[in-house]
Amino acid sequence: MPDSTPDGARTVCWDLPRDLSMIGKTRSMVSEILVAWALQSFADDVILVVGELLANASTYGEPPVRLSLSAEAEGLCVQVTDHGRDQPRRLDLGIEAVHGRGLTIVEALAHECGATPLPNGPGKTVWARWHLPTSSRGSR
DSSP states (O other): OOEEOTTSOEEEEEEEOSOTTHHHHHHHHHHHHHHHTTOGGGHHHHHHHHHHHHHHHHHHSOSOEEEEEEEETTEEEEEEEEOOSSOOOOOOOOTTOSSOOHHHHHHHHSSEEEEEEOTTSSOEEEEEEEEOOHHHHHTO
């Protein structure tokens, strides 16, 4: 269930199994949260980014995997944390490649994105952020 802080910031987190089949259900949960937060105008991009980040964490990372979604006056942020040793990397692919475009998709859809190593051991948090227009800030 989402939490709302007194200043209007909202956050929700899910600890997820390392299982590609959970991505579809998780995307639906994210969609419901965005509607509840009156941010459904971001839903298509955010849901696609969530799917890409979770697929990467499930395929290349190590459990536990955590998805966090937060919204505050400055913007909307998605974070996926896993405990794999490798940091994400963008691949230089040919036009025939079927896989490996996840981070390129995230970069194209989010206003900002990046990865932060975990401070206490192996792992990282990969994040994407969208700036909210003034009208969205007032409607939450």
